[in-house]
Amino acid sequence: MPGGLAALLDDVSIIARAAAASIDDVSVAAGRAGGKAAGVVIDDAAVTPNYVTGFTPDRELPIIAKITRGSLKNKLLILLPAALLLSVFLPWAITPILMLGGCYLSYEGAEKVMEWLGGEEHGETIDDPIKDMAAFEKRRVSGAIRTDLILSAEIMAITLASVAAETLLVRAAVLALVGVLVTFGIYGTVALIVKMDDIGLRLAQRSNPRTHAFGCWLVNAMPGVLTLLSIVGTVAMLWVGGGIVLHGLAELGLGTIEHLAEGVRHAVEAATGVLGGVFGWITYAALSALFGMALGAVIAFVLHKVLRVGAKDH
Template structure:
């Protein structure tokens, strides 16, 4: 009898340990996913444009196709690659993270620049000149390529936030982040791309005047909603990208940007006297965003006048 009780004690201890480690997985996943918020918002803001101009019946199948490719890229390609880098080439994580941060700064600054100096859009012309099937294939390939870049940044940022060395917890935490973020992004995208259809249905078929009014409100508000999401995505990209660059430089020994931003945040919080944590975070995020915007504006001519032409010359079939 005593042996059976001892066995039960061991099972209970193992169960408690397993529960504790699952809590570690959840905690690590939550911490890792939070820092990737800027990329997530941008992903959700960018993706709906890939179904613009295509038949309404194809919108959700296209979103589902991109989402499946996103899960595959994150779990099968990027997660093992990230863990291998962490295990064998950990010194590469900071440079890769900074490279991704520079990409975010470039993307965010380019959007700001295009607001100042509008550029000609080619999407509607392509929608008119390409057959629907060909256009859909082209759009899906472009979306998957963009998602792969953003997913790589999400996984790298997430891995950098993990502060536990247990391999299987790292793997499960990254897998949880990958699945949760993909579900969040493409669930939101599916709602966004079908919101107009829902609004039109309610406005035409609603039995109550309030329902029909709600439908009309959804239809008329969607352009503004998409504009707000795009703006938030741009700001988040600049904030996260700038923060990554500042922390990366700090890790490499150039402490001035990091220390000056921390000093100014503490000074602002101390001056106001209330809400120290919130004020400190807001000032830090704002200054990181300024660093991100400045870095991105510097990168725009480098990318457009050097990297893109060289890439087109080396890979003419991709141009």
Template sequence: MSTGLIALLDDISLIAKAAAASIDDVGVAAAKAGSKAAGVVIDDAAVTPTYVTEFTPDRELPIIWKIAKGSLKNKLLFLLPGALLLSEFLPFVITPLLMLGGLFLCYEGAEKIMEKLGGDKHGATLEDPITDPAAFEEERVSGAVRTDLILSAEIMAIALAEIANTPVVERGLVLALVGVVITAVVYGAVALIVKMDDIGLHLAEKPGAAAQKIGRGLLLAMPKVLTFLSVVGTGAMLWVGGGIILHGLHEMGVHGPSDVAHAIQHAVEQVSGGAGAVLGWLTYAVASAVVGLVLGAAVALGLHSGQKLLGKAH
């Protein structure tokens, strides 16, 4: 074998080893970045089931699949290239953009609460008669994908912060991997949640007493679970939105609001003993949600007042 061919094979071997090491680095970085985004992942999983409640069982999984595809499109076609470009050329605009997204989440969460409390409804809801099921389904999917865009942006931003100093190609691979894995985890969990009643019915029809008992328990629990998730989903919008704004203000040099929230958190941690970490985290989440509710309600009232004024003008 000629020395030239041996040298070529040696070069190929080195390239393969470098590629394998690079792939391993991407996997480690993706795991690290994904773990940092776990809080937002939980919020995403809590929010999404609210968009498929009370639809007929045969439409639940197709709706979740539509939302999942929209989520992947958000992450891979819009957020991934946008994050890479902004991190390379305009890193200072990432925080303001995230804050605008957070404000939108606050608005959506506050409007849901206002409607539940008897305020005017804006857009079709599940309590209204549905004259066009296909159009109503598309509206719900569009709403879920819009909300997912904000939550996905926060996930990608958290992941990006963990890998900011890596080469741009590795950064892109990590963000893509995080986006795909988190989408699969979130919407797999959502599909399992919304199909709990079908699983319960299947078990209830089994001959074994234990299976029947578990099945009946799932059937009885499912309405309460969906109601609970609806409440958690609305709270998550306010919590994540308010948290984004508090963090963004801190990053922009306005430390007062986040300092107050963290001071309350630390005070609760100090007096809570062994449960301090959990109760402190919960305290900060509640403080963020309160901030989100106040800001979201202000935006909602402003928009509704503006719409009424425009209606009168016309």
């Protein structure tokens, strides 16, 4: 019996060491994948406040909580199993699916820009008379979750590409870990951003002069910050959407436009010396956004002027 117990404990120790090694592999791979997906994470954080601004303060956090739950479902219940299945059985389908998502983001961003420039608004907005606020909130949350699904798909695709050489179990664990960490990181940041004015108001009520002054500054600054985030979020949609489609076209053998953009990027990098990496990245992002704007404008024209989808009656 002692010999059997010793053998059992030895087996347990071997299993524990193997598990620890697997966990270490997962954490390292997740860190590597998360770093590559950082750009899309930033875009997601910038886009989301658009969906919660304009509501009364008591509804902001509940709306963010609903979007967070929807984002977790997107990543863990839809995208994770779909990504694993596609990587095993239909790896060729990943690129076209991502390109469809890129077209959607380009359309959303282009439509927003056209509305800013005086174009016709499509769909219900917070500035319109809202007959049923609960139904409007539900539609806003649904819209945010749809956008999150596309951005999350890009995050998961980048993650999957980063761990393609790992075992299926490690790939699944990394996708789950990155999905959870990214979701809480993004929406925790969004919650902090949208509640900063309330925090500022509390600080402004303090008797300490410095605390009072900082609170007043925070309250006065937040409208401008939220406006800036709205602009950044729209540009992010165009940048990410255009970039996804450009990269997808290149993978399908139609890389002329992406090669031109890369050529401009390299030229800028060569001309700007030490800061070449930064300016090159900005240049490529700007060209991707311009491509996304053009693509989104074409899609919007076809939907609203040709197919008459979402057109308002006058």
